[in-house]
Amino acid sequence: MKTVKSREAVLEEVFDAVSRAVTPLPQEADAEKEFALKQISRLESVLGEDGTRIYFIGSAARDTGLAGDRDIDLFVAYPTRFERDYIVERTKRAIAAVLPGKWEMHYAEHPYFQAVIEGFKVEIIPCFHAVPNSPIKSAVDRSPLHMDYLQKRLSVGQKRDVRVLKLLLKRAGVYGAEASIGGFSGLLCEYLVLNYRSLYGLILASASWRPPVVVDIEAIYPNASPLEVSCRFSGAPLVVVDAIDATRNAAAAVSSYSLAVFSSLSSAILVSKNPAAFFEPHPFVQLLPSKAKLLLKKRGTSVELLQVPIPANLVEDVYHPQVRKAAESLASALQRAGFRLVGWNYRVVDGKALLLFESFDGMLPKLRVVQGPPVWFGAQVEKFVSAHARGVVRGPFIVGERVAVELLQDNVSLAEELSRLCSSEEISFGANLGPAFRRVSAADAFSGAGLELLSIYLSKKSFWFSSK
Amino acid sequence: MKTVKSREAVLEEVFDAVSRAVTPLPQEADAEKEFALKQISRLESVLGEDGTRIYFIGSAARDTGLAGDRDIDLFVAYPTRFERDYIVERTKRAIAAVLPGKWEMHYAEHPYFQAVIEGFKVEIIPCFHAVPNSPIKSAVDRSPLHMDYLQKRLSVGQKRDVRVLKLLLKRAGVYGAEASIGGFSGLLCEYLVLNYRSLYGLILASASWRPPVVVDIEAIYPNASPLEVSCRFSGAPLVVVDAIDATRNAAAAVSSYSLAVFSSLSSAILVSKNPAAFFEPHPFVQLLPSKAKLLLKKRGTSVELLQVPIPANLVEDVYHPQVRKAAESLASALQRAGFRLVGWNYRVVDGKALLLFESFDGMLPKLRVVQGPPVWFGAQVEKFVSAHARGVVRGPFIVGERVAVELLQDNVSLAEELSRLCSSEEISFGANLGPAFRRVSAADAFSGAGLELLSIYLSKKSFWFSSK
Numbered sequence: 001m002k003t004v005k006s007r008e009a010v011l012e013e014v015f016d017a018v019s020r021a022v023t024p025l026p027q028e029a030d031a032e033k034e035f036a037l038k039q040i041s042r043l044e045s046v047l048g049e050d051g052t053r054i055y056f057i058g059s060a061a062r063d064t065g066l067a068g069d070r071d072i073d074l075f076v077a078y079p080t081r082f083e084r085d086y087i088v089e090r091t092k093r094a095i096a097a098v099l100p101g102k103w104e105m106h107y108a109e110h111p112y113f114q115a116v117i118e119g120f121k122v123e124i125i126p127c128f129h130a131v132p133n134s135p136i137k138s139a140v141d142r143s144p145l146h147m148d149y150l151q152k153r154l155s156v157g158q159k160r161d162v163r164v165l166k167l168l169l170k171r172a173g174v175y176g177a178e179a180s181i182g183g184f185s186g187l188l189c190e191y192l193v194l195n196y197r198s199l200y201g202l203i204l205a206s207a208s209w210r211p212p213v214v215v216d217i218e219a220i221y222p223n224a225s226p227l228e229v230s231c232r233f234s235g236a237p238l239v240v241v242d243a244i245d246a247t248r249n250a251a252a253a254v255s256s257y258s259l260a261v262f263s264s265l266s267s268a269i270l271v272s273k274n275p276a277a278f279f280e281p282h283p284f285v286q287l288l289p290s291k292a293k294l295l296l297k298k299r300g301t302s303v304e305l306l307q308v309p310i311p312a313n314l315v316e317d318v319y320h321p322q323v324r325k326a327a328e329s330l331a332s333a334l335q336r337a338g339f340r341l342v343g344w345n346y347r348v349v350d351g352k353a354l355l356l357f358e359s360f361d362g363m364l365p366k367l368r369v370v371q372g373p374p375v376w377f378g379a380q381v382e383k384f385v386s387a388h389a390r391g392v393v394r395g396p397f398i399v400g401e402r403v404a405v406e407l408l409q410d411n412v413s414l415a416e417e418l419s420r421l422c423s424s425e426e427i428s429f430g431a432n433l434g435p436a437f438r439r440v441s442a443a444d445a446f447s448g449a450g451l452e453l454l455s456i457y458l459s460k461k462s463f464w465f466s467s468k
Numbered sequence: 469m470k471t472v473k474s475r476e477a478v479l480e481e482v483f484d485a486v487s488r489a490v491t492p493l494p495q496e497a498d499a500e501k502e503f504a505l506k507q508i509s510r511l512e513s514v515l516g517e518d519g520t521r522i523y524f525i526g527s528a529a530r531d532t533g534l535a536g537d538r539d540i541d542l543f544v545a546y547p548t549r550f551e552r553d554y555i556v557e558r559t560k561r562a563i564a565a566v567l568p569g570k571w572e573m574h575y576a577e578h579p580y581f582q583a584v585i586e587g588f589k590v591e592i593i594p595c596f597h598a599v600p601n602s603p604i605k606s607a608v609d610r611s612p613l614h615m616d617y618l619q620k621r622l623s624v625g626q627k628r629d630v631r632v633l634k635l636l637l638k639r640a641g642v643y644g645a646e647a648s649i650g651g652f653s654g655l656l657c658e659y660l661v662l663n664y665r666s667l668y669g670l671i672l673a674s675a676s677w678r679p680p681v682v683v684d685i686e687a688i689y690p691n692a693s694p695l696e697v698s699c700r701f702s703g704a705p706l707v708v709v710d711a712i713d714a715t716r717n718a719a720a721a722v723s724s725y726s727l728a729v730f731s732s733l734s735s736a737i738l739v740s741k742n743p744a745a746f747f748e749p750h751p752f753v754q755l756l757p758s759k760a761k762l763l764l765k766k767r768g769t770s771v772e773l774l775q776v777p778i779p780a781n782l783v784e785d786v787y788h789p790q791v792r793k794a795a796e797s798l799a800s801a802l803q804r805a806g807f808r809l810v811g812w813n814y815r816v817v818d819g820k821a822l823l824l825f826e827s828f829d830g831m832l833p834k835l836r837v838v839q840g841p842p843v844w845f846g847a848q849v850e851k852f853v854s855a856h857a858r859g860v861v862r863g864p865f866i867v868g869e870r871v872a873v874e875l876l877q878d879n880v881s882l883a884e885e886l887s888r889l890c891s892s893e894e895i896s897f898g899a900n901l902g903p904a905f906r907r908v909s910a911a912d913a914f915s916g917a918g919l920e921l922l923s924i925y926l927s928k929k930s931f932w933f934s935s936k
Binding site for chain 2: 207365367399
């Protein structure tokens with residue numbers, strides 16, 4: 001007799017297999033903790049006075065990290081009576097005294113120290129003692145409270161679910177709270193699994209989410225509608241009320257795109273015939289140059305590639321946001337100029353960044369509609385109208401509440417406009433990339449890294465829409 | 469010795485000259501009132517019982533109408549204990565008994581009767597007695613209250629200012645509350661002049677308006693900010709709290725475009741060297757066919773004209789909104805199809821309506837991005853994805869919070885798309901115009917009415933931006 005397994009049982013089996021692959025081995029986890037405790041005891045030998053306490057915090061400490069992550073976060077919490085400058089200086093001196101290594105000082109909202117020691121990426125963050133739902137001196141002060149809250153509540157099974165969830169989100173490109181991703185942070189993953197009891201519970205719920213979605217673990221806003229709670233948090237599409245700070249949205253970084261991806265992904269995995277595929281990488285298929293050319297011809301659009309060398313000493317955390325920012329700025333500038341973009345993408349390989357832009361229009365129209373200021377700003381309107389006293393082919397007239405004129409412009413191609421932008425000061429190219437962007441010739445676009453980026457771009461697809 | 473006249477004195481002189489031209493002659497005004505009173509006394513002979521009262525109302529009654537307007541509005545106000553059907557029927561029988569004429573019954577929110585008698589357009593509107601700031605049974609019940617309020621307050625000078633204001637707004641195309649204009653009603657003109665004491669006061673104020681603008685004559689919302697008051701009235705850019713009904717915005721019809729036009733116009737007339745020009749008609753200059761062709765060639769855009777015959781028995785009030793609606797629907801359909809419109813216009817002459825559309829693109833791009841439903845609607849997303857299982861060149865993927873695919877489409881020209889739309893059922897052409905729209909040949913576009921419309925379109929300009 002054949003037994004039909006429930007969907008939950010099918011998924012649990014997949015989660016289990018995934019978990020075996022992503023969970024650090026016991027000896028790996030033990031070594032990590034042992035290493036962390038050793039650093040702590042050294043620091044305590046010089047810092048353990050005046051009520052200062054050192055915490056080992058983060059996914060490594062809570063067993064919610066993925067195998068291969070070698071991040072150790074140590075928080076040195078000082079009494080609030082100290083000044084910020086003082087605790088930074090004191091932490092610095094303590095590190096110098098007892099933790100030999102190549103330490104660098106970084107600045108987030110708060111300064112912190114970073115070094116790679118015995119293969120671990122160690123971060124030591126000075127902060128102040130904090131109490132739940134009381135004012136804090138700095139965002140990092142919350143971390144020990146989060147650690148305390150989650151460590152007390154997450155079961156072993158839920159910790160496994162957090163690890164599996166992280167891989168699921170990574171594969172769909174929505175893991176990480178950094179601006180370039182706008183996705184789900186590790187802490188958020190833990191809150192979500194805790195709230196919905198399990199990954200399966202979370203997936204079941206998120207498949208029928210409609211924003212604004214409010215997750216209020218501690219029932220801090222019991223009588224407010226989701227819309228009301230979302231309004232309190234600047235209209236965020238997903239609000240996860242921070243259990244240790246009722247005024248903070250632990251999901252503030254999640255864009256409506258990331259939320260849509262996760263909800264759509266959840267719907268799909270619930271009916272997929274091959275749920276394991278959701279955890280596999282989705283490598284792109286490289287197109288033949290002739291195939292790529294044919295596809296572009298069929299699309300009837302214009303595609304241009306730019307490239308810029310990445311200085312060898314830069315780490316990904318530094319150059320990646322800069323490359324993304326440059327691509328975004330160029331895309332906006334092209335749209336402002338009048339090109340209708342189909343899309344854009346970028347990729348960093350072999351010490352250089354490649355940027356791709358696809359436009360419906362190869363050339364700008366001859367006619368250009370220039371929107372001026374709203375009529376309410378009389379002086380600006382006057383300036384606009386006299387600045388366009390010559391060369392106007394139609395207007396000035398009012399469109400909506402703004403003054404506008406129509407001008408003629410030279411025929412400008414997408415390639416010309418990109419070349420111009422590369423040597424203009426309109427674009428913020430990021431501190432380390434500078435004005436070194438160059439157009440990629442057609443020949444180079446259809447080989448090597450150019451062809452790879454084209455292949456990725458032309459086969460863009462949310463994989464879960466077809467993996468039933 | 470030369471005396472420098474103040475700006476106010478200069479404008480007052482212009483207003484006075486304009487007023488002499490637009491104010492009905494004394495004998496004209498007297499004849500109008502005499503005629504109205506005669507109709508009233510006849511109606512009263514059969515209706516003056518049960519507390520029924522007949523009012524002569526509107527601009528003719530208040531001396532705020534323009535010369536040549538021959539509208540007489542008579543309101544028959546019944547006690548509220550009657551039913552609506554009953555008062556309509558009773559009014560109908562009274563008219564039939566004592567006012568011979570070719571009466572037609574019309575329906576606004578409330579039915580009314582219309583006939584042309586001795587050259588006057590007479591409207592008789594049954595309504596119910598109403599009391600200020602109390603619930604009313606129908607919008608028309610307010611009219612006697614407005615009459616009472618304004619008649620008691622408007623001075624002779626202010627009535628002159630109202631007439632001048634109406635012409636000023638007419639010339640700028642923003643007089644009238646009908647949907648096709650979205651401008652200032654006659655009643656609104658009276659409220660505005662009353663509130664700002666004079667036309668000059670209104671112009672001075674409106675030149676520095678920034679929406680939301682709130683005019684609260686009776687100080688009904690003394691402590692609310694303009695933004696708060698605007699929120700109460702659905703975010704209207706101009707709120708003029710109705711003095712006899714605190715819940716009504718007498719400026720609800722005013723679009724932000726009309727508000728912008730009036731504010732901009734006011735700024736301009738305050739510094740204009742020739743303020744009298746603001747009250748003159750601005751006839752278009754007909755272009756030579758060769759000049760029009762050259763201009764279009766320079767613009768590098770595509771222009772198409774459509775025409776439709778107007779049935780001979782239709783009055784402007786009926787066909788005008790239909791022509792406008794058809795033009796709007798076609799413009800939206802072209803934009804949905806992917807054409808980037810520069811603009812559109814229409815004109816009715818010689819028993820036919822001509823519609824003009826100008827597009828940046830002569831042809832649609834081959835690539836078409838189809839936006840599907842938001843991912844939150846799982847069933848719809850599934851339907852969308854399977855409907856596009858074939859023919860997709862890229863996707864499906866998520867854009868924002870929607871699923872999207874990219875398809876290839878045939879090359880379609882603006883002319884072809886317009887021809888298709890003319891015989892499709894996508895467009896609401898209005899009850900009386902039907903599917904009789906036809907493309908105008910290139911030859912016809914550059915002669916007669918076609919050339920006129922082209923000339924008007926190509927010389928579009930808000931005249932006051934250059935009449936210093």
